Every structure is written in C-alpha cells, then in structure tokens.
Amino acid sequence: MTKTNLITGFLGSGKTTTIRHLLASKPASEKWAVLVNEFGEAGIDGALLADSGALLKEIPGGCMCCVNGLPMQVGLNTLLRQGKPDRLLIEPTGLGHPKQILDMLTAEIYTPWIDLRATLTLLDPEQLMQERYCSDENFLAQLAVADIIVLNKSDRQNDASRAALQSWLSINQAERETVTVSHGQVEGKLLDQPRRNQHVLNASAAHAHNLTAARGLAALSLPEHQRWRRSLNSGQGHYACGWIFDADTVFDTVGLLEWARLAPAERVKGVMRIPEGLVRVNRQGADFHIETLPGSPPDSRIELIHRTGCDWNALQIALLNLRLS
Template identity: 70%
Template sequence: MTKVNLITGFLGSGKTTTLRHLLAHKPADEKWAVLVNEFGEIGIDGALLADSGAVLKEIPGGCMCCVNGLPMQVGLNMLLKQAKPDRLLIEPTGLGHPKQILDMLGAAVYQPWLTLHASLTLLDPRQLRDERVVQNENFRDQLAAADIIVANKQDRQEPADRDLLQHWQAANLKGRRLVEAEFGKIDPALLDEPRLNQRVLPDAAEHHAHSHPPSALSALRLDNNTRWRRALNQGQGYYACGWVFDADTVFDTIGLLEWARLAPVSRVKGVMRIPEGLISINRQGADLQIETRQSTPPDSRIELIDEQAAEWNTLQSALLKLRLENKA
C-alpha cells in the first residue's frame, strides 16, 4: 500500500524547495516516488529533483489537472505498478486545480493500491496582498482543499504580511492546521497526518490550452542533432514560454542572471549550465533566488510565465546571444 500526499501551492510558493527538503529526509529503508506536473512544457522541476534519490515521473504542461485526467491516470498507474513506492508525493502545477486529482485518488479503483494522507498547500503570505492571485479560483481552491497550510518564506515577510496572514487564518482555516516555514523546511512527520478535509470543491473552469497535443508523458526533450527547442503554452489566464538546450551549450553567468532578473514577466525558473557548473534560477516578481551546484545536468532549460504574452522572440534572441560556445 502506497502512502500518497498531494503538495500544492500557487506559482512561486516554494513547492519544489519543499519537496527537495522532504526527499532529503526520506527514511533510508523506504522507496519514494514523485509525480510532478508544471504549467509549461519544458519541465524544470524534474531537473531540480533528478538527484533526489526518488523515482521521478513528469507529466506535460497542465495535463495533471485536466478534467479528462488521462495523462495523470497513466503516470499514476505506472508509478504504482512498476515502482511500487512506499510513499508517493504528487506536485501539480501552481496553476492547477486540485479537485480532479483528489477525486481520482479517492476513487474505488485505487483503494487497494494507495492510502491518501494529508494534502499540503504551500502559501507565500505575500501573495495575500496581490488581488490577482487572491481572486484566482485555483489559488483559493488549493487552500480550501488542504489539510495543512504551510506559510512558507517567513524570512521574506514584512510585519504587514504577518498581520494579513493572521486575518486570513482567522477567517479561513476553521480548525485546519497552519505551520510556518522558511525555505520549505517542514517536519516530514506532517506527511503522516491523515486526510481529514472533506470539503466539496467546485469544478474547475476548463480553459487550458496546449501548444501541441499532450501525447508524451515527459517534459520536452531534444532529439536527433537539435541543439535547442522552444515551447509555448497558455491557460488559466497565464502564458508560458520555455527553452531547452543541449548539454554542450554553456551560458555566460552574469549575462544569464541579468536576463532572468530583467525579463518583463512575473515568473522565471530554470536549471542552466554555466562555466562554473550548474545554476538554478527561481524568480517570482522581483524576488530572485539562485543556487549553484557542481553536478552536470543533461541539458539546460528555463521557462518564463506571465499574465500576458511577452515578446518571446525578443527574449529568445537575447538569451541565444548569451551562449559561450558551440553556438548553433
């Protein structure tokens, strides 16, 4: 029997960082798996979690929360039957609605295979002062579906953010648990809390669009001698553009960071090769975080998300000029 947790949270709330923390504290005698989905087609989280020691399955942009749920069912079935993990952590896109996933996990067909434990939703309390986020139905329903709310990024908050969180907690939690965290560092024991929240959620508005039919159960990959590719996606009032580059492409460090910092979009996330090795980039609004590592990734990939379609061709031209060698 596989223990399953749904870990949700809006864009930039810190889901992937939290997953990495939890996986780093996995019991040595247990086998864990992660089913991950992102809004875009590129698949950044898979690269960030690749060295976590867990079995990883990626689902293409937006498909996990779609009403038909077919890619989600296929990915879930493969993990349960082939990997047979002791625990499965499911990370939907930050723009995803949890209803279809929770309904599927609670279906009778899965009862012999899995036990649904507490659903965790990551919240950056600063999002509570962004009216566009607060009015987003997926943001509201992710929080409504959670057994445990993780008020993340405590190190980034102002006193006004804490006051707003307290007001929101008093009006919305109604007996559910709220824990505070920095950098996603939560107690792994939270995963063993029971699934108690039986609130009935409304059906999500189905307005996700794909740049191409979702025929593969993995993030965008390069084939043949292709040096790089671009993928577009849109839905839920957001637009995404991402690029993947081969392993021989190396980027200028300072130029890349400036490109990510100044890109006129609300969200930037990537794992890129630079002369020093590997750098992960995570930007939400003006909040830019970078982390360097020594491991060598199989490729480089970066994605931009915004509430409106940006000048993708202009951003692409600037990014391509930052390649240091083997330009193609």
C-alpha cells in the same frame, strides 16, 4: 499500499523546494516517488528533482487533471505498479485545480493501491496582499482542500504581510493545522497526518488549458543533432515559454542571471549550464534565488510564465546571445 500526499500551492509558493527538502530527509529504508506536473512543457521541476534519488514521473504542458485525467492516470499507474514506492508525493501545477486530482486518488479503483494522507498546501503570505491571487479560483481551491497549510517564506515577511495573513487566517483557518517554515523546510512527520478535510471546491467551466499541450508523460527532449528548441503553452490566464539547450551549450554566468532577473515575466525557473558547473534559477516576481553547483546537467532548461504574452522572440534573441559555445 502506497502512502500518498498531495503537495499543492500557487505559482512560486515553494512546492518543489519543499519536496526536495522532504526527499533529502526521507528514511533511508524507504523508496519514494514523485509525480510532478508543470504548466509549461520544458520540464523544469523534473530537472530540479532529477538528483533527488526518488522515482520520478513528469506530466508537462498543462494541468494533469485535464483530458479526463488520462495523463495523470497513466503516470500514476506507472509509478504504483512498476515502482511500488513506499510513499508517493504528487505536485500539481501551481495553476491547477485540485478537485479532479483528489477525485481520482479517492476512486474505488485506487483503494487497494493508495493510502491517501494529508494534503499540504504551500502559501506565500505576501500573495494575500494582492487581489489577483485572492480572487483566483485555483488559488482559493488549493487552500480550501488543505489539511495542513504551510506558511512558507517566513524569513521574508514584514508587518503588512503578517497583518494580511492574520486577517485571512481569522476567516479561513477553521480547524486546520498551520505550520510556519522558511525555504520549504517542512517536517517529514506531517506527511503521516490523516486526510480530514473533505472541502473541495468544484472547478468552473473556465478551468481549461491549451489541451494540445496536456498530452505528454515526459518533458520535451531534443532530437539528435538539434542544439535547442522552444515550447509555448497557454491557459488559466497565463502564458509560458520554455527553452531547452543541449549539454554542450554553456552560458555566460553574469549575463544569464541578469537576463533571468530582468525578464518581464512573473515566474522564471531553470537549470542551466555555466562555466562554473550548473546554476538553478528560481524567481517569483522580485524574489530571486540562485544556487550554483559543480557538475554538468544533461541539458539546460529555463521557462518563463506571465499573465500576458511577452515578446518571446526578443527574449530568445537575448538568451541565445549569452551562449559561450
């Protein structure tokens, strides 16, 4: 049986960073796999995890639980039967509802295959200070299913966010374990905690995505001789636009980072080729992180997510003008 954990949390809570940390500290003798789901179609998380050494399956373009769970079921079966990993980490989109995912993982058909352990829910306490998060159905549902609530980004907390967190915990913590970390540095031993929490909120009828997008099991790629392409997606009150560029396209470093910093979007995430090598871009609101590394990615991918539609054409023109080749 494969030890399995759901790693959930809303947009920008630090799920991918946490999974990268867990994979970097996994036992050398074990084979791990990751099933990752993204709201957009560009496959940014897959690119961020590509060098982790884990088996990887992507479900881009919508919530993996939609379309009767078929995308998730196919991806899950592929990893379990072909990869036979010792541990499987499942990262749903930050805009997803966890009920159907947990229903599938606990279904009788998977009893011989899956040993479901603790669900870890990442929480950025600053989100508790904003009504749009605290009234969001999926945000609340993700926290409700947690066996362990991971209070991430502790290095960024202030008196106001700490007060909001303590107020929330006094009402919602119950008997669930909470751990406080920064930069997703979760201890691997938490993954072996048992699943105790059976409190799963039902998804409302409003839980729907642009189902034309919830279809793939691999992120978009470029047809031969095509230098770049754009993809759009919408659902759950959010809009996404992503771009993929071929491996020969190099971007001006300073211009690209300014473009990502100033883009009028709530979420910006990407892996892009620059003259120095590659840069990983991760922005949630004004919280902007970059990491420059040597080497060349197989392509460049960047995606923006916002609560309203943006002028994607204007952003695209500005981005295209930053190409050096």
